[in-house]
Amino acid sequence: RFLVEGQVDPFSLVADELCLIGNRLRDMVVAHEVPRLSLAAEYFFEMGVEGKRFRPTILLLMASALNVSLPGSIPDAATNAFSGLRTRQQRLAEITEMIHVASLLHDDVLDDANTRRGVPSLNSCMGNKLSVLAGDFLLSRAVVTLASLQNNEVVTLLSTVLEHLVTGEIMQMSGTSEQRCSMDQYMKKTFYKTASLIANSCKAIAFLADQETEVAMLAYDYGRNLGLAFQLIDDILDFTGTSASLGKGSLSDIRHGIITAPILFAIEEFPQLQEVINRGFDNPANVDLALDYLGRSCGIQRATELATEHANLAASAIDALPQSEDDNVRISRRALVELTRIVITRTK
Numbered sequence: 001r002f003l004v005e006g007q008v009d010p011f012s013l014v015a016d017e018l019c020l021i022g023n024r025l026r027d028m029v030v031a032h033e034v035p036r037l038s039l040a041a042e043y044f045f046e047m048g049v050e051g052k053r054f055r056p057t058i059l060l061l062m063a064s065a066l067n068v069s070l071p072g073s074i075p076d077a078a079t080n081a082f083s084g085l086r087t088r089q090q091r092l093a094e095i096t097e098m099i100h101v102a103s104l105l106h107d108d109v110l111d112d113a114n115t116r117r118g119v120p121s122l123n124s125c126m127g128n129k130l131s132v133l134a135g136d137f138l139l140s141r142a143v144v145t146l147a148s149l150q151n152n153e154v155v156t157l158l159s160t161v162l163e164h165l166v167t168g169e170i171m172q173m174s175g176t177s178e179q180r181c182s183m184d185q186y187m188k189k190t191f192y193k194t195a196s197l198i199a200n201s202c203k204a205i206a207f208l209a210d211q212e213t214e215v216a217m218l219a220y221d222y223g224r225n226l227g228l229a230f231q232l233i234d235d236i237l238d239f240t241g242t243s244a245s246l247g248k249g250s251l252s253d254i255r256h257g258i259i260t261a262p263i264l265f266a267i268e269e270f271p272q273l274q275e276v277i278n279r280g281f282d283n284p285a286n287v288d289l290a291l292d293y294l295g296r297s298c299g300i301q302r303a304t305e306l307a308t309e310h311a312n313l314a315a316s317a318i319d320a321l322p323q324s325e326d327d328n329v330r331i332s333r334r335a336l337v338e339l340t341r342i343v344i345t346r347t348k
């Protein structure tokens, strides 16, 4: 009982299951016929470079948070069905992580990245061609697993995510200067690139549990708003880094001409900033100039407020779920709410 009232650590709640999923992922990406592909595909599932496993954590917690008995289900059948349902939800978490890693492999090729997760990126050690194919291979494995769930609605949700990932990436690399400076366009791109995967996967977790549309939409709203908050904070940290003072981040977005929320808010206060952006950031002096405007504006503060708004919306979606007296359900919901706080307060 006291656990329900006290603090929860979202990650330790699902640690054992995450370990299981990690093992399954490693097994799943083995390509028996092509050792080189195998080596490449396994790269990011190795111990130590497996990433934060943020998405599987959220999805497993969501599965538990929605684990309310459905009207009309007989208790005995429900317990029997439970382990089958949980396994299917674990499969979905694996699919989501595979799609995520596939997108990172492709992203590092597009971004010419040298490192990923603190180690040399796959493209930097095995070349672009193999990286692209390794990403395709992971994606194929994800799709085969998706088909095995035999749930058409879930297939549609995750296929839409793939379309969104590509759309978001293209929106980021193209577009007129007017589009690149539109807040509306930025939020759209952020949804496609970051939030769609977790939003639609949360919804799929609800569909697998045969939840009604209202509950599935709350799961979706949680994922969408958490994803948006996460990316907004990511974009702020690109300027501030861990120190919270301007210019301490990697400044990688602005140097690549990627305009994010803090700058978009700054333009509203200093329209002259628009001309600096139009001149481009190949010249480092323009980066300094933009940072100067940003520093005199409320850009960082307003972007933080927007992130907090979305984090709060995510928490409200959890609070709006049908009441449950089940301790496990309640602890999982608390953990999901706790994640909205962690996302906002993180410094790296």
Ligand code: FPP
Binding pocket: 050, 051, 052, 053, 054, 055, 100, 117, 194, 198, 226, 227, 230, 231, 234
């Ligand atoms: C790497 O993901 C970074 C991205 C894909 C871009 C931004 C997305 C996020 C920061 C996370 C999305 C938000 C939620 C709430 C799921 P990562 O930092 O998760 O990478 P990792 O797999 O290496 O930990």
Ligand code: FPP
Binding pocket: 099, 102, 103, 104, 106, 107, 110, 111, 113, 135, 139, 162, 165, 166, 169, 193, 194
């Ligand atoms: C990380 O962003 C990248 C993404 C969130 C998505 C990338 C999507 C594609 C490359 C489209 C292809 C999709 C599939 C499914 C194969 P970032 O570069 O801003 O972040 P980083 O700091 O983690 O590199």
Ligand code: MG
Binding pocket: 107, 108, 111, 113
């Ligand atoms: Mg990148």
Ligand code: MG
Binding pocket: 107, 110, 111
């Ligand atoms: Mg990128």
